[in-house]
Amino acid sequence: MPSTPVIAWYRNDLRIADHAPLAAAARRDAPVIAVFVLDENPVNPWPAGGASRWWLHHSLASLADDVERIGGRLVIRRGDSVAVLGEIADTHAAGALYFERRYEPFERELEERVHEALADRLEVRRFSGRLLNEPGRISNASGEPYRVFTPFSKACLRLPEPAAPKPAPRRLAPPPPDVESIDLADLGLLPTRHDWAEGLRETWRPGAAGAREALETFLDEALCDYHERRDRPGRRGTSRLSPHLAFGEISPLQAWHAVRERQAADSAATRGGDALLREILWREFCHHLLFHWPAFPERPFNDAFARFPWHDDEDAFERWTRGETGYPLVDAGMRELWRTGWMHNRARMVTASFLVKHLLVDWRKGQRWFWDTLVDADLANNACNWQWVAGCGADAAPYFRIFNPVLQGRKFDPEGDYTRRWVPELSALPDRHLQAPFDAPANVLTAANFRLGRNYPHPAVEHGFARRRALDALSRAKSERRN
DNA sequence: TGAAATGTTGGGGCG
DNA sequence: ACGCCCCAACATTTC
Numbered sequence: 001m002p003s004t005p006v007i008a009w010y011r012n013d014l015r016i017a018d019h020a021p022l023a024a025a026a027r028r029d030a031p032v033i034a035v036f037v038l039d040e041n042p043v044n045p046w047p048a049g050g051a052s053r054w055w056l057h058h059s060l061a062s063l064a065d066d067v068e069r070i071g072g073r074l075v076i077r078r079g080d081s082v083a084v085l086g087e088i089a090d091t092h093a094a095g096a097l098y099f100e101r102r103y104e105p106f107e108r109e110l111e112e113r114v115h116e117a118l119a120d121r122l123e124v125r126r127f128s129g130r131l132l133n134e135p136g137r138i139s140n141a142s143g144e145p146y147r148v149f150t151p152f153s154k155a156c157l158r159l160p161e162p163a164a165p166k167p168a169p170r171r172l173a174p175p176p177p178d179v180e181s182i183d184l185a186d187l188g189l190l191p192t193r194h195d196w197a198e199g200l201r202e203t204w205r206p207g208a209a210g211a212r213e214a215l216e217t218f219l220d221e222a223l224c225d226y227h228e229r230r231d232r233p234g235r236r237g238t239s240r241l242s243p244h245l246a247f248g249e250i251s252p253l254q255a256w257h258a259v260r261e262r263q264a265a266d267s268a269a270t271r272g273g274d275a276l277l278r279e280i281l282w283r284e285f286c287h288h289l290l291f292h293w294p295a296f297p298e299r300p301f302n303d304a305f306a307r308f309p310w311h312d313d314e315d316a317f318e319r320w321t322r323g324e325t326g327y328p329l330v331d332a333g334m335r336e337l338w339r340t341g342w343m344h345n346r347a348r349m350v351t352a353s354f355l356v357k358h359l360l361v362d363w364r365k366g367q368r369w370f371w372d373t374l375v376d377a378d379l380a381n382n383a384c385n386w387q388w389v390a391g392c393g394a395d396a397a398p399y400f401r402i403f404n405p406v407l408q409g410r411k412f413d414p415e416g417d418y419t420r421r422w423v424p425e426l427s428a429l430p431d432r433h434l435q436a437p438f439d440a441p442a443n444v445l446t447a448a449n450f451r452l453g454r455n456y457p458h459p460a461v462e463h464g465f466a467r468r469r470a471l472d473a474l475s476r477a478k479s480e481r482r483n
Numbered sequence: 484t485g486a487a488a489t490g491t492t493g494g495g496g497c498g
Numbered sequence: 499a500c501g502c503c504c505c506a507a508c509a510t511t512t513c
Contacts, residue, residue, distance in 0.1 A: 397484075401485050404485075467486080467487085
């Protein structure tokens with residue numbers, strides 16, 4: 001068989017194990033041109049944000065090592081994906097192009113363009129892997145896509161247990177030596193003007209090895225109590241796999257299978273394991289929604305919100321982004337995000353609810369901010385969860401569910417570990433008053449040498465007032481729809 | 484994967 | 499002893 005090279009096109013699937021395109025390429029017993037193309041097409045409405053770019057840089061470095069370890073070489077390029085892939089294909093007479101599917105509208109369209117441009121010259125094949133199930137495969141009794149999570153997840157769980165993930169190819173035939181590549185550093189993914197990435201470096205280890213390490217740590221230390229402890233942001237109770245999943249350093253199948261294995265070995269892991277699998281299914285559900293409603297990141301799923309009078313309050317929005325709202329749990333979350341590129345899920349719900357319901361700022365502004373600052377930024381999850389919080393999404397929190405940031409703080413950070421870690425100026429306050437310094441008696445504040453308005457801001461808005469205002473505005477939006 | 488308002492119950496203080 | 503009130507504590511409903 002003539003060994004014309006095969007191109008393995010990498011995008012958000014930066015791993016070598018359980019990677020169908022790479023495995024198929026290796027099986028061809030031909031030179032493998034593994035290539036990542038940084039495509040900064042201005043038409044893409046969702047180019048990677050700063051935190052994602054930082055992660056991408058390090059993840060590519062790790063992938064390059066992994067590819068080399070099995071005898072290959074990762075080619076790095078920048079430019080228009082169609083043009084670059086076409087040029088590589090022509091220059092090296094490639095016989096095939098393999099890649100893993102994505103589900104974002106822009107990426108789906110890109111896949112179509114790649115197919116159209118190249119399919120007459122070589123074999124273009126796309127593979128599944130980013131999800132456990134193709135979005136088109138899951139539908140309800142009447143053939144419609146599910147709009148509610150619970151029946152969706154039940155349908156997923158009724159399917160046969162997925163097959164075990166495949167190991168990495170043992171060996172790749174290297175690409176022709178003259179395949180052009182540029183230095184990773186020349187992609188310009190790292191911050192230039194000032195180095196804001198220190199907190200990211202301290203917190204994360206991007207790459208498949210880091211993903212595997214995070215998974216093992218989670219399985220050993222947190223899985224059994226996951227269903228309870230994941231709600232406490234002050235403890236290490238969550239998997240912290242989200243950025244690794246977002247960049248495909250670990251596949252959802254690998255995570256799923258590892259949890260199932262642990263459950264089989266240890267009955268104490270049953271409940272925690274099921275809770276984690278449920279989160280993986282939420283991820284599937286979000287992608288399923290984005291697949292069937294491509295406008296999800298731009299438009300409220302529920303029409304009643306189409307003309308909601310959001311407040312264009314730039315000042316309040318900026319206070320929120322900086323973690324200076326005057327509500328300790330909200331500020332803790334926002335500062336954790338800025339520093340580490342990640343935020344505990346409980347805090348995500350509370351901070352997002354605060355922006356949308358207390359400040360009445362458009363959820364799309366919050367979505368954008370998260371998109372730029374999260375290392376786990378994923379279009380489907382981000383859009384789906386913001387709409388969920390705002391109350392306009394599929395299977396969303398009802399409009400009258402408004403988090404009280406003070407009560408949430410007392411309930412989920414009772415000892416104040418999380419709040420004090422990220423808002424250290426509150427450290428000296430006793431637990432009792434930590435979440436509401438504005439309600440603390442004067443003698444308590446004096447004893448802590450604390451003055452509201454000097455050490456820490458006054459609340460951006462009073463909770464009782466904000467709550468009534470949101471209920472009023474949201475219920476009106478609902479009834480106007482009916483008329 | 485809420486919170487607040489409202490309703491109910493039961494113990495204890497008190498006249 | 500009794501009724502009355504207060505108010506936790508808990509349950510229900512309402513937003």
